[in-house]
Amino acid sequence: MSRRTQENLxxxxxxxxxxxxxxxxxxxxxxxxxxxxPLATFGIILIVIQIIWQNLRSTEELQVNLLDVLTQxxxxxxxxxxxxxxxxKRTSSWRKEAVALGIVAALVGLILxxxxxxxxxxxxxxxxxxxRHYSWLKGLVYTIAFTAAIYLLFVVAxxxxxxxxxxxxxxxxxx
Amino acid sequence: xxxxxxxxxxxxxxxxxxxxxxxxxxYGLIIGxxxxxxxxxxxxxxxxxxYGFEPAATLALLLGxxxxxxxxxxxxxxxxxxxxxxxxxxxxxxxxxxxxQGQATRALAASATGALLGGVIGAVFLALSIPLIRPVIxxxxxxxxxxxxxxxxxxxxxxxxxxxxxxxxxxxxxxLVAFIGMDVVTATPRFTFGSEFLMDGISFPVAMIGLFAVAxxxxxxxxxxxxxxxxxxxxxxxVWQGIKDAFRHWWxxxxxxxxxxxxxxxxxxxxxxxxxxxxxxxxxxxxxxxxFGKGAVEGVIAPDATMGANxxxxxxxxxxxxxxxxxxxxxxLVAFIGxxxxxxPEMLTKNLSLVFSxxxxxxxxxxxxxxxxxxxxxxxxxxxxxxxxxxxxxxxSVCFVGAFATRGHIEDVxxxxxxxxxGYVMDKYRYSRANFVIGMVLATMIERNLHISLTLHGExxxxxxxxxxxxFIFVIVTTALPFIRNRRRKKAQAAQAGTQGGVA
Numbered sequence: 118m119s120r121r122t123q124e125n126l127x128x129x130x131x132x133x134x135x136x137x138x139x140x141x142x143x144x145x146x147x148x149x150x151x152x153x154x155p156l157a158t159f160g161i162i163l164i165v166i167q168i169i170w171q172n173l174r175s176t177e178e179l180q181v182n183l184l185d186v187l188t189q190x191x192x193x194x195x196x197x198x199x200x201x202x203x204x205x206k207r208t209s210s211w212r213k214e215a216v217a218l219g220i221v222a223a224l225v226g227l228i229l230x231x232x233x234x235x236x237x238x239x240x241x242x243x244x245x246x247x248x249r250h251y252s253w254l255k256g257l258v259y260t261i262a263f264t265a266a267i268y269l270l271f272v273v274a275x276x277x278x279x280x281x282x283x284x285x286x287x288x289x290x291x292x
Numbered sequence: 293x294x295x296x297x298x299x300x301x302x303x304x305x306x307x308x309x310x311x312x313x314x315x316x317x318x319y320g321l322i323i324g325x326x327x328x329x330x331x332x333x334x335x336x337x338x339x340x341x342x343y344g345f346e347p348a349a350t351l352a353l354l355l356g357x358x359x360x361x362x363x364x365x366x367x368x369x370x371x372x373x374x375x376x377x378x379x380x381x382x383x384x385x386x387x388x389x390x391x392x393q394g395q396a397t398r399a400l401a402a403s404a405t406g407a408l409l410g411g412v413i414g415a416v417f418l419a420l421s422i423p424l425i426r427p428v429i430x431x432x433x434x435x436x437x438x439x440x441x442x443x444x445x446x447x448x449x450x451x452x453x454x455x456x457x458x459x460x461x462x463x464x465x466x467x468l469v470a471f472i473g474m475d476v477v478t479a480t481p482r483f484t485f486g487s488e489f490l491m492d493g494i495s496f497p498v499a500m501i502g503l504f505a506v507a508x509x510x511x512x513x514x515x516x517x518x519x520x521x522x523x524x525x526x527x528x529x530x531v532w533q534g535i536k537d538a539f540r541h542w543w544x545x546x547x548x549x550x551x552x553x554x555x556x557x558x559x560x561x562x563x564x565x566x567x568x569x570x571x572x573x574x575x576x577x578x579x580x581x582x583x584f585g586k587g588a589v590e591g592v593i594a595p596d597a598t599m600g601a602n603x604x605x606x607x608x609x610x611x612x613x614x615x616x617x618x619x620x621x622x623x624x625l626v627a628f629i630g631x632x633x634x635x636x637p638e639m640l641t642k643n644l645s646l647v648f649s650x651x652x653x654x655x656x657x658x659x660x661x662x663x664x665x666x667x668x669x670x671x672x673x674x675x676x677x678x679x680x681x682x683x684x685x686x687x688x689s690v691c692f693v694g695a696f697a698t699r700g701h702i703e704d705v706x707x708x709x710x711x712x713x714x715g716y717v718m719d720k721y722r723y724s725r726a727n728f729v730i731g732m733v734l735a736t737m738i739e740r741n742l743h744i745s746l747t748l749h750g751e752x753x754x755x756x757x758x759x760x761x762x763x764f765i766f767v768i769v770t771t772a773l774p775f776i777r778n779r780r781r782k783k784a785q786a787a788q789a790g791t792q793g794g795v796a
Contacts, residue, residue: 127721131461138468141483149480152739153471160464167457210514217510218713224688225709233696233705237689250681263686267693270326275337277697 121171128168135160220244232282234272238264293644297419300648303348304656312349313653316356317660323357324364326694333698334361335623339630347631348649354627355603355650356657358620359411362599363661366403370592371396371676372519374505374687379599381729382567384504386584386591392520393587394528396673401534402589404665406545406596409538411658413549414556414601415651418608432558435753438741439763440558443770444565444734455722462723466731467738469494476736477743489703498695498704499732502711503718503725505691510716512680519676519683531669537589538597544574544590545597552598556605565733568726570598576773604654611639611647 138157142150227236241263245256271277303309316338323334334357342350365380370387383403390399445463472483473493484490512519520527538545548570555566574594575584584591610621612635628635639647695708718725745753745760754764 124721127717127723131465134465134468138483145475145480145482146478148743149475149478149482152735152742153468153482156464156467160461160468163457163461163464167455167461170457213514214510217513217716220513220684221506221510221688221709221712224692225705228692228696228705229702233693237693241685241689244681244685248681250679259682263689267689270322271693271697275333275697278700280696280702 124171125168128164128171132161132164132168135164228280228282230282230284232280232285234264234268234279235282237267296644297648299645300650301652303346303645303649304352304652306346306349308346309349309352312345313352313356313657313660316353317360317657317664320357320360321364321661321664324361325367326364326690334358335620335627339623339627342627342630347633347646348653350627350631351624351646351650352653352657354624355653356660359600359603359654359657360661362603363404363407363596363665366407366592366596366599367400367672370399370403371672372505372683372687373508374691375500379567381500381504381726382571382595383592385571385726386586386588389585389587390529390589390592391673391676394520394526395587396520396529396676397527397531397669398529398534398537398589399592400669400672401531401666402537403534403592403596404662404669405535405538406548406593407600408658408662409542409545410549410552410597410600411603412600412655413546413597414553414604415654415658417550417553417601418604418654419648419651421608428557431759433748433757434741434744435749435757435760436763437558438738438745439760439767441734441737441741443763443767444569444730445738458722459724459727462718462725463727463731465723466728467735468731469499469728470732470735471739476740489701492699494707494732495698495704496732497698498707499711500729501691501695502708502713503715503728505687506708506712507715507719507725509684509688509691510712511719513684516680518679527673531666534589534669535666538593541590541593544577544594547577548574548594548597549601552601553605555598556602557608566598566602567595568730568733570594576770576777600658604651607650607654611635611650 135157138153139161142154142157145153224236224240227240230236231239238260242257242260245251245260246253250256251259272279304313319338320334323337335354338354338357342353345353362379365375366383366387369375369380369383371391373384373388375381375384387399387403390396468483470493472490473481474491475482481491551570551573552566555569571584571591571594574590575581578584578588578590580588606621607624610624625635633639633643633646692705692708695704696702698704715725717723718728749756754760
């Protein structure tokens with residue numbers, strides 16, 4: 118997908134948000150919608166200008182790949198990456214982004230399922246194991262030490278009442 | 293007054309008060325570094341332990357912890373671009389680039405020294421202005437607060453990263469997100485989709501954790517190495533450089549401190565606005581504004597000096613009127629009640645020595661924080677060299693547990709995730725996250741004060757209240773100034789290029 122298409126999709130998503138805000142605001146009283154309604158209208162004007170503007174600009178001006186920026190390779194590979202073609206690098210960038218999103222979603226999912234402390238243990242241990250950055254033994258030691266630190270800090274010191282996860286009733290049944 | 297100053301200090305020189313302050317400062321530093329947990333959480337957790345002790349010792353514990361969280365917040369902003377709370381946001385803009393350039397030690401030392409100088413200047417001015425500040429606060433009404441909130445919005449142009457339209461869009465989105473929940477004026481549930489959880493609104497620290505911390509960890513995973521690769525970028529800076537920087541920019545420190553003190557004095561404005569306003573004024577008054585955002589040390593010193601001074605300012609309305617300047621000051625009021633102290637005008641007459649004890653606590657706690665900070669700077673500067681495979685799982689875990697701990701709602705974990713994805717997308721497509729946060733911070737203040745101003749003074753309140761009109765003109769001038777300067781600079785550059793071309 119070209120950079121221009123990506124930018125347009127993001128702008129359209131924002132446009133939908135502003136339209137949604139206007140539709141919902143119409144259901145509120147005059148005082149409750151006093152700021153949201155004109156603000157969303159202003160937002161629509163802004164995003165429409167943005168859409169027009171970004172479609173009139175040359176592709177090169179929009180060509181900014183985050184991975185390139187992060188790895189500081191934009192200058193070297195900028196020329197090759199221009200033009201909106203879907204080369205192998207961009208495909209891998211998309212894949213890596215999806216994996217990054219998946220990692221965060223996995224942690225959130227684990228927290229919802231089993232609660233924060235077991236989730237931290239499982240997530241950190243699995244991450245160390247799969248990344249192969251440390252030997253399994255070192256990874257396990259780090260995981261135990263880190264989980265214990267989190268437990269001591271949040272549960273013991275800060276007395277945070279922990280959530281036990283949606284699986285807790287199941288565990289209770291087998292007790 | 294001199295007697296009150298002396299007795300205020302004497303009350304703090306007991307072993308109990310000294311011990312309490314040291315404990316408070318170390319505890320505050322740890323809490324400040326944890327994402328999502330700031331001064332409010334630090335003070336709230338300490339409150340149950342404060343009953344039955346001497347007032348000065350109790351206040352040393354509470355205020356010491358609160359002051360230490362300010363620098364704790366700055367640490368993660370500078371090292372990882374992960375603000376511990378909204379206050380630390382402004383430190384990300386130049387602190388993080390400095391870290392990436394191998395100047396983390398310098399940035400941390402400049403930040404600690406800036407906070408110390410700001411704290412001391414704030415405390416001194418607080419002590420001097422105690423008799424004067426009362427009429428000033430009473431002269432300001434909701435319409436003036438509205439103008440000051442609007443002035444806060446003018447800094448959006450500063451953070452628009454090349455596209456003003458995208459910057460404005462981001463701030464409009466931020467304002468709308470802040471409206472999620474029960475409307476404070478009409479009690480109408482807005483944009484809640486029938487969710488009971490959303491009635492409370494989006495928690496600010498949770499949104500910050502997502503927008504910055506989670507998004508930054510996603511970026512670090514994509515990068516695949518450490519934030520700073522020591523094989524490529526050596527740590528070239530020293531603690532001494534940072535200290536010298538803070539003193540070399542003494543005028544910036546003084547200006548920022550007075551700004552922080554002033555914003556602190558205004559009830560309900562808060563340190564997050566102060567930090568952003570300080571950054572904007574440092575940039576707007578700099579001879580080389582183009583260096584900002586790329587690792588300018590002034591961009592670190594100014595917000596820290598402001599936030600250091602802000603704590604002293606926040607005490608003023610709390611002590612003088614019993615009106616808390618922010619959430620943490622509200623907790624301080626609770627502590628006062630526990631101690632049998634009644635805040636109000638009498639505080640400045642009958643309990644003046646206790647007021648000066650607090651001024652001394654601000655000074656001493658700031659000195660302690662800075663000494664500890666300067667000692668640990670070189671060690672903290674090594675943290676960004678840790679590999680992504682260690683950083684990503686640990687920081688993400690702390691962030692999500694921190695998001696949950698903020699209010700004890702599991703839904704906040706989901707909110708942090710949603711904001712994490714949003715932050716990543718915004719960063720990738722250059723919709724300024726800073727502007728989004730500014731919008732969120734100022735939205736409620738603008739709406740509440742607009743409604744009150746309309747009710748109290750009618751539709752034309754801007755023109756019927758002279759002070760409001762003056763502030764309104766000030767807002768217009770400060771909004772236009774950066775654009776005029778930018779135009780002049782471009783013209784000068786074009787003329788210079790033309791001259792050089794002619795010579796060649």
